[in-house]
Amino acid sequence: MDYEDLESKFHPKNRRLRGPGRLKTIIFCNPHNPVGRVWNPEEIEKMGNIVIENGGVVISDEIHCEILFKGNKHTPFASISDKFEQNSIICMSPSKTFNLAGLEVSNIIIPNQRLREDFINTKGGMVPNPNLFGYTALEAAYNWGDEWLEQVLDYLQGNLDHIRKFLETNIPEIKMIEPQGTYLLWLDCRELGMEPHTLQSFMIDDAKVGMEDGYIFGESGQGFMRMNIATQRSVINSALNRIKKAYLLKEKI
Ligand SMILES: Cc1ncc(COP(=O)(O)O)c(C=O)c1O
Secondary structure (H helix, E strand, O other): OOHHHHHHHHOOOOHHHOHHHOOOEEEEEOOOOOOOOOOOHHHHHHHHHHHHHOOOEEEEEOOOOOOEOOOOOOOOHHHOOHHHHHOEEEEEOOOOOOOOHHHOOOEEEOOOHHHHHHHHHHHOOOOOOOOHHHHHHHHHHHHHOHHHHHHHHHHHHHHHHHHHHHHHHHOOOOEEEOOOEOOEEEEEOHHHOOOHHHHHHHHHHHOOOOOEEHHHHOHHHOOEEEEEOOOOHHHHHHHHHHHHHHHHHHHHO
């Protein structure tokens, strides 16, 4: 995290950010999509203090907080202190963890009454209320989903271990950035030596594997690809083998 940059953006001395148009909030993603980082309490505290001490509020997107790999623990933003709790808008949802995106349901937790009322008044007719299926699914997932989730996490860990081993053995030019959480894998493909658009066309046209291009996440994402590993191992295996085959063919040309 670039604390200096954050501080400079929030600081009232920064002329561009004065007055009604000044920065009032940031969206903090924990665990982070796409790089899979699970932020630790010290990092969260440092970032939160910069925002809150400059009069801002943190929108903490914790939608991936249940998808954690071995040895990692999620720290809710609001758990740091009362001050953090009162200056936060926590966004969560069963849609990722329990694969319920189609039901369009999320839970937004706003402990501070004034902020909560502002949110409710502002959302007005813009954000629809969840439908009955969504409510019911959310309740079922949170109340009875533990055992299912345990199995999912186990399977995801297996997928991760499989991909790491496959890449190390077969295409060491693609480096897997070890994720701490989320089912989205950040693959460093820079050693393949392809420009971002060539890399995209190599994956889609040659290997027939559709992944998210790193550059859509910003300049520093160039040369990376985001792979969704929340699927059957056979699908992943087939994708990896197609990438390997396409790469070997390219090497020969
Ligand atoms: C970090 C994060 N927040 C929010 C969302 C939006 O989730 P949904 O499409 O279920 O509304 C996503 C979806 O990819 C996400 O990764």
